[in-house]
Amino acid sequence: MRLRFRHIRDHLSHHGFARERLEQDRREQTLVAEIRALLPGKLGAHCLDLRIADGRLTLFLDSTAWLTRARFLAGEILTSLKSYHVDAVGFQVRLPERESPRRDVASRRAQLSETATRHLLEAADHQRDPCLSEALRRLARHGPRATPEGLD
Template structure:
């Protein structure tokens, strides 16, 4: 007689380490939300993710400015998370998903305004150093381009 199919989760629940990891994964979203709510000030809004393992909490923040602020608040963070048995706290930078995609960064090309380009060309004309003058002209070429219809692209 053939047994029916069982979900892989049922098989993994019989394995000790896998069962523990599955249990952690079930509780992780709740834990992340609870810890974010306990972070001081607006730090929770800039915390993209966190990991809690062996009494060490690692916060993944969206910028170096918030990382520096979090370092100054490390004592306060540890005090507010005593009930979670956090003994140490660490910080890392992680860029938000939408900003880290290479394709999006390539497609955005920053251009200077026409006014900025004119100022750069004017500054290039008044330079004694020919290399600096040429560098300013090259930079001015990144200015907004005017189409024949009079629109800037």
């Protein structure tokens, strides 16, 4: 027996609520593309997302610099979007999503200097609590590759 694989969208399109959500999502994506194309200058490239609710358009921009520029262009934006029944426009900054969370974890790791490693080992030597002493030694092992014995 041969299995026939179909995209999940094909399966969901047979169910009422899921079909409605897929159609609504498709309409929203089309609307976003149309409005981005109507935005003045290079503003469309810096518009990460937008929402229209009750005649108010909210643009989500990728930096405060573009938010400031968009505020100056608010009148022009409203004029170009009259056919979409937009009465007001607002702006918010939304930082772009990062591509790789693994790189973020690596970049957040604290880099210990030789001096910090030396201080940690020295503090571990002077602790009465053996658990705290061992924890400080484990932390010192994340320092430079020099052996703890060599850092006297």
